[in-house]
Amino acid sequence: MESIWKLGSRGVAEHPSLTEDSEVDVAIIGAGITGLTAALALAEAGQRVMVLEAATVGAGVTGGSTGNLYATLASGQAPLRRKWGDEVAADVVRARAEAVDHIEVTIERLGIECQFKRQPAYRLSTEDRQHARHDLNEELDALVSAGLDAEMAESPGLPFDSWGIRIANQAQFNPLHYVEGLANRLQGEGAVIVQHSPVREVDPGKGIVRTDEASVAAKHIVQATHTPKGINLVQAGMLVSREYAVSAKLRSGEYPEGIIWVLDPFHSLRRYQYGEGEYLMVIGEKHKTGEHHGDHYQKLREYLETHFDVEAFTHGWSAQQYSSPDGLPYIGRMHSHDNLYMATGFAADGLVWGTLAGLIISDQILERDNPWHAHFGARRITxxxxxxxxxxxxxxxxxxxxxxxxxxxxxxxxxxxxxxxxxxxxxxxxxxxxxxxxxxxxxxxxxxxxxxxxxxxxxxxxxxxxxxxxxxxxxxxxxxxxxxxxxxxxxxxxxx
Ligand SMILES: Cc1cc2nc3c(=O)[nH]c(=O)nc-3n(C[C@H](O)[C@H](O)[C@H](O)COP(=O)(O)OP(=O)(O)OC[C@H]3O[C@@H](n4cnc5c(N)ncnc54)[C@H](O)[C@@H]3O)c2cc1C
Structure with missing residues (x-):
């Protein structure tokens, strides 16, 4: 099944698989938002960069995401504040807001057509108002205290009773078109992207990355593979889940605007317009990977049919998340080697974390200061x-x-x-x-x-x-x- 983001996808200029040995300054494994953000920053700083991708550009979780960009976390600002306190919770929002701004500026600078639009985000309850009030008040207080422009609001035109919090000035885009734009620009910067080239071994001691066909020698190796490959301590505490998405065209009724998180149980709703076509997507049915229960696509189709006048279902896809045990991602130099980097633990918020990770890792390689590295370091123990x-x-x-x-x-x-x-x-x-x-x-x-x-x-x-x-x-x-x-x-x- 294919994700909705493939609509109108222009792909990237032909990138062959790796067939010959080569040498670069930085080998980046994975052409998702993390790998390509790092690659662009490094190539623009004059580094010789190669991106090795097992499938095609954006074919990982980036191309299976919802395309929502927000400074808070989908799991809520209040749980983050409870775990980490006011200062870190506010820094998370500042760092993520900067990453969203970076995406907006990059889109403008490179002229990437990916339907970027500033939009509000809603966190909505369908429960009895008295019952839900305490949790929503705590969430609103956490959002405002972290510096976000948030307020209590009624449903943004949903055809069922719901109310909750509105956060102003977040954003939405087409994540696949965005990373395809980054990849096409990278070629112009002289970077090499090889597709259909799964990396089978990384030898950081020797600075070598091997595929089935050839090897790449590199001073720095970035594992932008969503989770580090091979055996790594961080995997021991990671919660790995799958989530499903279905999109539909409506016969009648409004397509709701904005980032819409409906709680109890969690469903994310999003409108997407491509050309003349309007679509409504729903994302949910999360379960632990390997612990499958029933037909998750069918349950999402039923959810949409219960609430909207569905004319036809158009797409269905799924993707994976890695949630870290302390609620923050692991980004940067790995424990084992100073020339090896990773970025993982993004939960459902990794378009923004991945952008931040690409910037943090490229700054580490270029030996530039980055204000956010301290909170999200891959070597931290909590x-x-x-x-x-x-x-x-x-x-x-x-x-x-x-x-x-x-x-x-x-x-x-x-x-x-x-x-x-x-x-x-x-x-x-x-x-x-x-x-x-x-x-x-x-x-x-x-x-x-x-x-x-x-x-x-x-x-x-x-x-x-x-x-x-x-x-x-x-x-x-x-x-x-x-x-x-x-x-x-x-x-x-x-x-x-
Ligand atoms: C259903 C769902 C919806 C989501 N929606 C949102 C959202 O709206 N907003 C948000 O911020 N976040 C969202 N996320 C999270 C976000 O999409 C991801 O965290 C983010 O895209 C991860 O980017 P990445 O570049 O690190 O990984 P990926 O995009 O997965 O890229 C990793 C790449 O590495 C490649 N690779 C893996 N192994 C190898 C190998 N051995 N050799 C070569 N290449 C390899 C893969 O093929 C892949 O292309 C969502 C997640 C899910 C599951």
Whole structure:
């Protein structure tokens, strides 16, 4: 399924895959908003830059996001204030507002057509007003104390009863068109972008990045891959979730304007206009990766049909989030090596965090001061603020290790697996991920995730194998789609 942002996508000028060894100042892995923001800042400062992308520009979560740009966090300003206090909560808002301004200025400077528009953001409750008042008052107080222009407001024309908070002067754009614009400009700056070139190994000691075909020698290596590849301590405390999106055209009624977060349960609504076409999208149905429950797309379609006069559904897509245990992202130099950088833990707010990360990392490489680095450093340790989530996520991993290894059914033959079905089973002592395509072709892979040896689970909404431990995901041929795994699911010898 395709995201709505592909509408009118002009793509990027042809970027071949990596076929020859080369040498640069900075190798950036990942052509999402983080990698391309860093690449542009570095290339404009005269660095020789190569961006290595496993798929295509923007094909990761950037191209599957909602395209909302805001200074607060979608999870709320009040929880952030409670955890970190007034000063850090206000700095988060200042840093993120600067990043939104940077996006606006970049769009203007480079003439990127990506429908950027300043818009208010709404946090709305549908519950009984008396009941919701306390939480909304606390949230409003936190927003105002962090310097945002916020007030209580009625629903912005939604066809159901809702009220809450309006935050002025946030923004929306088409995230895919934006990063395609950055990529096209990068070429003009002499940077190299290679697509369809998954990186399989990073050797920071030697300053080498390897794909299947060739190697790149670099003084600095940036893992702009949404989560660092390979095994890293930050993965132990990260909550990894998937979220789904559906868009529709309406037969009648208004398309609501602005960033709209409807609470209890959380749904994000957004209007998008491209050319003559108007669309309404809804995002929600969040669940832990690898722990799938029912048809999430269908539930979102039902949500829209309950509230709006839907004429037709047009798009459906999904994407992944990594939420850090202390609520702030990890950005910058990694523990292990001074020439290795990462950016992760963005939760649902990473278009803005990713922009900030690109700027912080490029400043670190260029040895320039950055006022925001201290709060979000990748080397920070915050046990008091993160212990609870660390403990929960480690219980999750242990639970899956034990349950999934011991609970696998044994199969003698694959005959019982019907077209469209998939199963994890032990066959002749091997743990296998077995899928029969709709046309009857049998695809058999190892069920053991190459990242840290957990057992993958079938995700029927997306026809993928998802690892419940740290979020690595694989297609039905075993190739890595996203997550920390470098390598595909193994092909067991002698099996179809
Ligand atoms: C449903 C949903 C909606 C969201 N909406 C918003 C929103 O409205 N506003 C907001 O601020 N945030 C939003 N977010 C979060 C935000 O989209 C992401 O945090 C952000 O786009 C991350 O950008 P990135 O560049 O770090 O990662 P990505 O965009 O995922 O880019 C990483 C790139 O690395 C590549 N890669 C991975 N492994 C390799 C490898 N081995 N070799 C080479 N390349 C590799 C991938 O292919 C990918 O292109 C949303 C998230 C979700 C899940």
């Amino acid at each position: 046990p008091g603020k993160s212990a609870l989530q660390y403990a929960k996520e480690n219980v999750t991993v242990t639970k899956h290790m034990v349950k999934d290894y011991l609970g696998i059914e044994k199969l003698e033959t694959f005959d019982g697996i019907e077209p469209g079905q998939a199963r994890v089973a032990t066959v002749d002592g091997e743990k296998l991920a077995i899928h029969r395509t709709e046309t009857g072709e049998l695809k058999v892979l190892s069920a053991v995730c190459p990242h840290m040896k957990c057992i993958v689970h079938w995700n029927p909404s997306e026809s993928t194998w998802d690892c419940p431990c740290h979020g690595s995901r694989f297609d039905t041929d075993g190739e890595v789609i996203e997550g920390p795994a470098y390598h595909p699911l193994a092909q067991p010898e002698g099996r179809a």
